[in-house]
Structure formats: C-alpha cells, structure tokens
Amino acid sequence: MSALPELWTHQPRSVLAFRPGRRVADIDTNATPGFRGEKAGAPELQAERNAAFAELQEMLYANGKAAGDHRSVLLVLQGMDTAGKGGIVEHVVGAGSPMGIRYRAFGVPTAEERSHHYLWRIRNALPPAGLLGVFDRSHYEDVLVVRVHNLVEPAVWAPRYDEINAFEKELVDAGTTIVKVAMFVSLDEQKKRLAERLERPDKHWKYNPGDLDERQLWPQYQQAYQDLLDKTSTEHAPWHVLPCDRKWYARLAVTELLIEALTAMRLSWPPADFDVEAERARLRAL
Ligand code: AMP
Numbered sequence: 001m002s003a004l005p006e007l008w009t010h011q012p013r014s015v016l017a018f019r020p021g022r023r024v025a026d027i028d029t030n031a032t033p034g035f036r037g038e039k040a041g042a043p044e045l046q047a048e049r050n051a052a053f054a055e056l057q058e059m060l061y062a063n064g065k066a067a068g069d070h071r072s073v074l075l076v077l078q079g080m081d082t083a084g085k086g087g088i089v090e091h092v093v094g095a096g097s098p099m100g101i102r103y104r105a106f107g108v109p110t111a112e113e114r115s116h117h118y119l120w121r122i123r124n125a126l127p128p129a130g131l132l133g134v135f136d137r138s139h140y141e142d143v144l145v146v147r148v149h150n151l152v153e154p155a156v157w158a159p160r161y162d163e164i165n166a167f168e169k170e171l172v173d174a175g176t177t178i179v180k181v182a183m184f185v186s187l188d189e190q191k192k193r194l195a196e197r198l199e200r201p202d203k204h205w206k207y208n209p210g211d212l213d214e215r216q217l218w219p220q221y222q223q224a225y226q227d228l229l230d231k232t233s234t235e236h237a238p239w240h241v242l243p244c245d246r247k248w249y250a251r252l253a254v255t256e257l258l259i260e261a262l263t264a265m266r267l268s269w270p271p272a273d274f275d276v277e278a279e280r281a282r283l284r285a286l
C-alpha cells in the first residue's frame with residue numbers, strides 16, 4: 001500500500017534531504033527531483049497517495065486513542081509568501097482526518113506571545129499523542145523574519161540555532177517524528193502568484209501589501225535560509241529542500257515524505273482490548 005510508486009526514481013526523503021555545502025541560491029525551483037512523471041498524471045497519483053496517507057494517519061490516531069501510543073508527527077512548513085504552504089495544508093494534509101490533525105499557523109506574535117520566550121507559543125501548539133501537527137511557519141521565523149528585519153540583536157537570534165536543535169532533539173526523544181520542509185519558489189514564480197492574488201477577488205484575502213516589502217528583501221532572506229539549513233539540518237530533524245514552482249510536484253513530494261515518516265513508525269491497527277467473539281454474541285442477542 002505504501003510502497004513508493006514507480007514514477008519516483010528516488011525516495012523524496014533522500015533526494016530532497018539538505019546536504020551540507022548546498023547553496024540556496026543554486027536551488028532549481030522548477031525541478032522535480034526524483035520524479036519522472038508528468039503533470040498530466042499527477043492528479044490521479046495524488047488521489048491514490050492521499051488515500052495511502054489518510055489510512056496511515058488514521059492508524060496513528062487510532063494508536064494514540066486506543067493503544068496508549070504516545071508518538072506523534074510534526075510537519076514543519078517554511079517558505080516565503082506564495083511558496084505554497086497553504087496548498088500543502090489543503091491538498092495534502094487535508095486528505096487526512098481532521099480529528100487527528102492539529103494545524104497551527106504562526107503569524108506576527110501577539111502581545112501575549114511576545115511576553116514569553118519565542119518557543120512558548122510553539123510548545124503550546126505541539127501535537128499530542130497520535131496526532132499529526134502541522135506548522136504553517138514555525139519557530140524558524142525567529143531566525144528568518146526576525147533576523148532580516150533586525151527585530152532583535154544578533155546576540156539574541158544567533159544562539160537560537162543551537163537552541164532550536166536542542167528543542168527538536170527533546171521532541172524527537174519524546175516520540176515526535178519531525179518532518180521539516182523548506183519550500184522555495186523563484187522570484188518570477190512569486191511575481192506570477194502575487195499577480196494572480198491581485199487579479200482574483202477570491203484570492204485577495206491571501207494578499208498582504210507587506211509581501212512586496214519582503215520580496216524586496218529576497219537576498220537577505222536567501223542568506224537567512226542558507227544559515228538556517230546549514231545550522232539546523234540535524235540527524236534527528238533533517239531539512240528537506242523542496243522546489244515549489246510546480247505545485248503538483250511539491251504536493252506529491254510532501255505526501256511521500258509524510259507516508260515515509262508514518263511507514264517508518266511501523267503502525268498497525270490497535271488490537272481489540274475486549275473479547276470480539278463475546279461482544280458479537282452479546283450484540284446478536286440484543
Ligand atoms: P502569513 O503566513 O502570510 O499569514 O504571514 C504571517 C506573517 O507573520 C509573515 O509575514 C511572517 O513573517 C510573520 N511572522 C511569523 N512569525 C513571526 C515572528 N516570530 N516574528 C515576526 N513576524 C513573524
């Protein structure tokens with residue numbers, strides 16, 4: 001059921017893994033690493049893999065509910081505006097059961113959040129046992145936007161890389177599988193997507209005039225992403241570098257990353273903790 005479809009020549013987990021020395025500026029955002037299929041075949045494959053993901057995710061939930069399994073999965077989506085984070089949430093994660101999903105988007109911190117350590121709001125949003133947590137932006141904003149806009153001194157943000165690594169290690173040791181995806185679009189593709197948001201009234205809600213200010217800071221963001229990948233791609237929580245100019249590819253790839261993570265947990269349906277035959281007999285008699 002969860003074997004990698006033959007249209008994949010390489011496992012997304014390995015082909016997308018960030019490798020030391022890799023330059024953010026050199027990422028081919030239009031590429032489809034490890035995949036030899038075409039866009040035309042994507043919807044059918046996506047539907048098939050959505051179903052495989054959904055079954056595994058339900059199993060994770062079932063084990064948390066009925067088998068005392070404390071494990072969870074956390075999908076971390078980071079990317080510039082229009083990279084397609086929302087599309088992943090809708091078209092990939094959305095195939096799962098809402099009961100077992102804890103979605104959280106991180107925006108500009110509220111006054112209350114600002115009064116705490118930056119990881120406070122992150123800890124509050126972690127997935128409980130059996131759940132798939134989804135971070136739409138994350139603690140990494142505290143070494144991205146915060147750094148690019150000098151919201152705090154370098155002496156404050158610089159130690160955060162080590163702190164984040166230690167934080168994630170703690171989560172992994174406590175049973176959370178972390179799937180980190182850094183999503184990259186080209187400047188041209190971003191321009192197209194922002195233009196579309198301006199053209200379509202049904203997309204105005206996604207547009208923020210501030211997005212253009214961020215766009216002007218592209219080189220600074222690239223440098224911040226470079227450092228982020230260099231410093232926080234660890235063995236316990238590696239980064240995946242996802243080219244996102246082709247949405248259909250990005251969605252297929254994240255679906256496989258989730259399937260791989262769930263498969264590695266060797267889940268099965270929790271056995272009944274009651275006598276099935278006796279219950280059948282009781283029910284028949286009622
Ligand atoms: P969006 O994801 O499009 O709704 O935008 C959320 C905005 O919140 C982005 O511009 C982020 O950079 C910003 N944001 C998220 N986390 C932080 C943070 N810790 N400090 C400042 N801004 C943040």
Ligand code: MG
Nearest residue numbers: 081206208211
């Ligand atoms: Mg936005």
